[in-house]
Amino acid sequence: MPRADTEQREPPAGSAVGALRSLGLGPRLLTSPAALTAFGSDALTAFHQRPEAVVLAETEQEVIDTVRLCHREGIPFVARGSGTSLSGGSVPVAGGIVIALNRLDRVLALDPDARTAVLQPGIINLDVSRAAAPHGLAYAPDPSSQSVCSLGGNVAFNSGGAHCLKHGMTSNHVLGVKAVLPDGEVVHLGSDSVEPIGPDWMGLFCGSEGLFGIALQITVRLIGVAESTRTALAVYETLESAGEAVARIVGAGMLPVAMEIMDALAIEAAEASVKPGYPKGAALLIVELEGEREEVGADAARLDELLRASGATQITSTEDPDERALIWQGRKSAFSAVGWLAPDYIVQDGVVPRTRLSEALARIGRMSAEAGIRVANVFHAGDGNLHPLILFDGSEDGAVVRAEELAADILRLCVELGGSITGEHGVAVEKRAFLSLMFSDDDLALMRRLRHAVDPAALANPGKMLEPAPAPA
Amino acid sequence: MPRADTEQREPPAGSAVGALRSLGLGPRLLTSPAALTAFGSDALTAFHQRPEAVVLAETEQEVIDTVRLCHREGIPFVARGSGTSLSGGSVPVAGGIVIALNRLDRVLALDPDARTAVLQPGIINLDVSRAAAPHGLAYAPDPSSQSVCSLGGNVAFNSGGAHCLKHGMTSNHVLGVKAVLPDGEVVHLGSDSVEPIGPDWMGLFCGSEGLFGIALQITVRLIGVAESTRTALAVYETLESAGEAVARIVGAGMLPVAMEIMDALAIEAAEASVKPGYPKGAALLIVELEGEREEVGADAARLDELLRASGATQITSTEDPDERALIWQGRKSAFSAVGWLAPDYIVQDGVVPRTRLSEALARIGRMSAEAGIRVANVFHAGDGNLHPLILFDGSEDGAVVRAEELAADILRLCVELGGSITGEHGVAVEKRAFLSLMFSDDDLALMRRLRHAVDPAALANPGKMLEPAPAPA
Numbered sequence: 001m002p003r004a005d006t007e008q009r010e011p012p013a014g015s016a017v018g019a020l021r022s023l024g025l026g027p028r029l030l031t032s033p034a035a036l037t038a039f040g041s042d043a044l045t046a047f048h049q050r051p052e053a054v055v056l057a058e059t060e061q062e063v064i065d066t067v068r069l070c071h072r073e074g075i076p077f078v079a080r081g082s083g084t085s086l087s088g089g090s091v092p093v094a095g096g097i098v099i100a101l102n103r104l105d106r107v108l109a110l111d112p113d114a115r116t117a118v119l120q121p122g123i124i125n126l127d128v129s130r131a132a133a134p135h136g137l138a139y140a141p142d143p144s145s146q147s148v149c150s151l152g153g154n155v156a157f158n159s160g161g162a163h164c165l166k167h168g169m170t171s172n173h174v175l176g177v178k179a180v181l182p183d184g185e186v187v188h189l190g191s192d193s194v195e196p197i198g199p200d201w202m203g204l205f206c207g208s209e210g211l212f213g214i215a216l217q218i219t220v221r222l223i224g225v226a227e228s229t230r231t232a233l234a235v236y237e238t239l240e241s242a243g244e245a246v247a248r249i250v251g252a253g254m255l256p257v258a259m260e261i262m263d264a265l266a267i268e269a270a271e272a273s274v275k276p277g278y279p280k281g282a283a284l285l286i287v288e289l290e291g292e293r294e295e296v297g298a299d300a301a302r303l304d305e306l307l308r309a310s311g312a313t314q315i316t317s318t319e320d321p322d323e324r325a326l327i328w329q330g331r332k333s334a335f336s337a338v339g340w341l342a343p344d345y346i347v348q349d350g351v352v353p354r355t356r357l358s359e360a361l362a363r364i365g366r367m368s369a370e371a372g373i374r375v376a377n378v379f380h381a382g383d384g385n386l387h388p389l390i391l392f393d394g395s396e397d398g399a400v401v402r403a404e405e406l407a408a409d410i411l412r413l414c415v416e417l418g419g420s421i422t423g424e425h426g427v428a429v430e431k432r433a434f435l436s437l438m439f440s441d442d443d444l445a446l447m448r449r450l451r452h453a454v455d456p457a458a459l460a461n462p463g464k465m466l467e468p469a470p471a472p473a
Numbered sequence: 474m475p476r477a478d479t480e481q482r483e484p485p486a487g488s489a490v491g492a493l494r495s496l497g498l499g500p501r502l503l504t505s506p507a508a509l510t511a512f513g514s515d516a517l518t519a520f521h522q523r524p525e526a527v528v529l530a531e532t533e534q535e536v537i538d539t540v541r542l543c544h545r546e547g548i549p550f551v552a553r554g555s556g557t558s559l560s561g562g563s564v565p566v567a568g569g570i571v572i573a574l575n576r577l578d579r580v581l582a583l584d585p586d587a588r589t590a591v592l593q594p595g596i597i598n599l600d601v602s603r604a605a606a607p608h609g610l611a612y613a614p615d616p617s618s619q620s621v622c623s624l625g626g627n628v629a630f631n632s633g634g635a636h637c638l639k640h641g642m643t644s645n646h647v648l649g650v651k652a653v654l655p656d657g658e659v660v661h662l663g664s665d666s667v668e669p670i671g672p673d674w675m676g677l678f679c680g681s682e683g684l685f686g687i688a689l690q691i692t693v694r695l696i697g698v699a700e701s702t703r704t705a706l707a708v709y710e711t712l713e714s715a716g717e718a719v720a721r722i723v724g725a726g727m728l729p730v731a732m733e734i735m736d737a738l739a740i741e742a743a744e745a746s747v748k749p750g751y752p753k754g755a756a757l758l759i760v761e762l763e764g765e766r767e768e769v770g771a772d773a774a775r776l777d778e779l780l781r782a783s784g785a786t787q788i789t790s791t792e793d794p795d796e797r798a799l800i801w802q803g804r805k806s807a808f809s810a811v812g813w814l815a816p817d818y819i820v821q822d823g824v825v826p827r828t829r830l831s832e833a834l835a836r837i838g839r840m841s842a843e844a845g846i847r848v849a850n851v852f853h854a855g856d857g858n859l860h861p862l863i864l865f866d867g868s869e870d871g872a873v874v875r876a877e878e879l880a881a882d883i884l885r886l887c888v889e890l891g892g893s894i895t896g897e898h899g900v901a902v903e904k905r906a907f908l909s910l911m912f913s914d915d916d917l918a919l920m921r922r923l924r925h926a927v928d929p930a931a932l933a934n935p936g937k938m939l940e941p942a943p944a945p946a
Contacts, residue, residue, distance in 0.1 A: 199681045203673030453926030
């Protein structure tokens with residue numbers, strides 16, 4: 001099957017910029033090197049490629065026209081919202097362009113009775129919940145970057161978040177998408193019905209990392225804001241005992257809305273930056289309960305017992321919105337906060353079965369010690385989604401390579417334990433080489449056949465996920 | 474794009490039977506006309522086509538070998554479990570064969586801690602819950618045919634059931650599938666992880682009505698059996714008021730595990746057959762609650778208030794397993810029970826938004842009166858999934874055609890109200906002509922491109938879903 005080897009892709013004959021001028025975008029067609037450089041990387045700064053041009057689209061039709069032009073002229077393109085991808089998902093290829101969707105940020109419809117909203121792809125995740133709040137509703141998936149990341153990217157990467165333990169990932173909340181395919185056709189996938197017809201075409205689009213086209217309108221399900229929310233903080237003397245507490249809570253049949261663990265290094269980082277006032281300890285477990293007031297009260301009592309039985313040395317819990325916000329601010333800022341502890345870091349993203357969490361943490365601790373590289377652990381413990389933060393100093397000789405080797409070893413460990421190479425950050429550029437740890441050649445061949453059926457010329461976000469990683473230099 | 478027009482398909486050159494003999498199946502290769510006739514129809518008896526042969530597979534390898542042979546020889550095939558499809562999903566095409574999977578009916582693994590089971594496709598739906606019961610677990614999706622239908626068919630049609638209101642359809646409970654593709658490649662789709670990688674490939678297979686290959690192993694999620702289950706029966710003087718009660722219950726934020734409505738004619742049919750002892754009335758609403766004992770107690774009191782406020786003239790409720798079983802037996806046998814009221818009937822399957830249920834029921838009532846055709850209504854009210862049973866006498870001149878016209882009008886009504894042409898029975902042969910009511914040409918073209926990518930020769934269950942219906946004779 002034909003495959004675009006994007007690393008070697010030459011800029012198309014003729015100029016992409018010249019062709020794009022025909023769209024009449026005026027100053028919304030960026031072409032100056034200074035302007036373009038900002039669009040060459042996303043939150044995973046290890047990868048960079050300056051695009052040929054950037055289209056700052058303001059209407060659906062401009063997106064469609066741009067894609068059609070790219071199809072006609074053979075220009076690779078990547079859609080970009082806020083550029084918060086942690087796997088290089090919005091990095092362009094050489095000769096390619098960026099279609100920026102930030103200006104498509106409106107709420108097109110919000111039906112409080114049906115509990116649905118129709119949104120443009122550039123809307124910020126948190127703004128969806130803000131728009132729904134007057135109706136007592138919210139949009140459930142809450143990536144840590146929710147105050148900046150855009151919904152289109154959430155759909156492309158099937159984003160999760162701390163509260164997805166109970167409510168599920170983005171794919172559980174997106175009912176339908178109007179999308180432009182890589183060949184410029186406009187389709188509607190999914191429906192409002194809870195009982196869809198035929199295969200889950202929508203599910204094929206959600207998580208496709210931009211390979212199957214660009215979402216123009218996204219219909220999401222809204223959920224009722226719970227009557228009561230209580231957040232508990234428990235301190236543990238070892239990371240493993242915090243992990244065991246999670247298994248115990250799940251084993252007792254409880255379904256908290258979130259269960260997060262931070263280790264000593266992550267706590268230190270959070271305290272150094274946003275100062276959430278966390279108690280000191282080897283590990284911190286955050287458990288959030290929500291529901292009707294009585295139910296949460298009963299669950300909180302049960303939770304307290306379980307936390308004590310699992311060896312927590314200190315437990316606090318609160319329903320106060322400000323106190324809760326501070327707890328979460330510490331947790332959600334943990335990635336960037338480690339910047340206070342080391343000049344550079346790699347955020348890793350892997351999954352282990354919940355039942356093997358303690359084992360995984362112990363082994364990561366040993367691997368860190370053996371490699372002599374500090375690893376801060378922050379993770380969605382409820383669903384076994386680990387986020388080891390590997391700290392290093394890029395100015396030291398070979399430090400990047402050693403950090404990357406440790407990151408790769410952690411991923412192999414995840415797969416060995418029956419887990420996965422990515423929980424929510426996606427494959428994109430970063431994890432391509434690891435896909436074969438999880439999928440057979442036949443599995444990957446099927447995926448590539450389906451991708452080829454949608455985008456035979458491989459113009460939509462090429463170089464990502466399903467394109468084999470280049471051989472090491 | 475090439476498309477197999479199965480209606481005109483000639484039997485392949487050479488004999489399918491001759492080629493199949495090379496598999497060495499002995500008496501498990503059925504070829505006698507008498508044996509084959511039974512495999513020519515499923516539960517929608519309007520469609521019939523005798524296959525060339527039937528393979529009674531006993532092992533995964535036999536299924537794979539048969540598919541590979543079909544691929545090599547260009548023989549169309551359809552997989553069949555119990556043949557309970559209500560849309561002609563397991564009807565073969567002329568020159569095609571049937572691969573019967575009933576003997577692949579084992580539980581391959583059951584992990585009570587992880588709450589998962591790995592199953593063969595021919596296992597009966599109810600047998601999955603039976604196998605899980607000793608561990609306090611169950612398999613949630615429960616089609617009315619659950620005592621006979623097989624899991625492979627449930628996956629192919631993304632089956633629902635009365636209890637899917639709370640727990641979701643089959644696709645919400647299938648974690649992974651090992652499948653043989655139409656070209657004989659064997660792939661693994663999905664994973665145990667709640668955070669999948671990339672697009673939902675599994676979701677593409679689930680609901681594909683056999684077009685994307687045959688499931689060999691199915692990994693499902695099991696759920697804990699609730700501590701307490703209570704079933705309430707409420708009687709209403711009009712069908713519309715029962716519909717309004719449903720809207721009221723949902724509006725109050727309750728999430729019962731099931732909400733079913735039966736109208737007077739359906740009640741009469743159930744009483745004539747399984748005699749569940751339903752109270753007399755114009756409409757019966759069944760609401761089932763499950764959860765922890767205290768929670769169900771509190772919800773039951775709230776439900777009682779809501780039912781009274783919506784005009785119920787009589788309310789009974791029970792936690793007794795035998796009494797509950799009888800209530801459900803009446804409901805689940807309603808389709809076949811209408812056989813007591815008329816020589817023939819068409820089961821229709823459509824969806825309307827829950828908020829427009831009353832309106833839909835009123836209009837179906839008027840359409841029934843105008844056409845002079847009795848319609849019994851039995852439906853999953855909680856998710857707006859209607860099952861009008863259109864009664865007729867096939868021996869009367871033109872009666873079938875008039876019944877089919879009314880059925881089609883009801884589907885158009887569903888779409889007009891913002892719903893769907895099928896809730897759970899699927900498209901298969903029956904609904905092909907209605908797909909264009911819901912999908913644009915571009916939408917359908919995309920679906921066909923994806924199907925073509927998986928099965929270029931259109932050998933896997935041809936003539937279904939995505940193949941245009943033949944023009945009327």
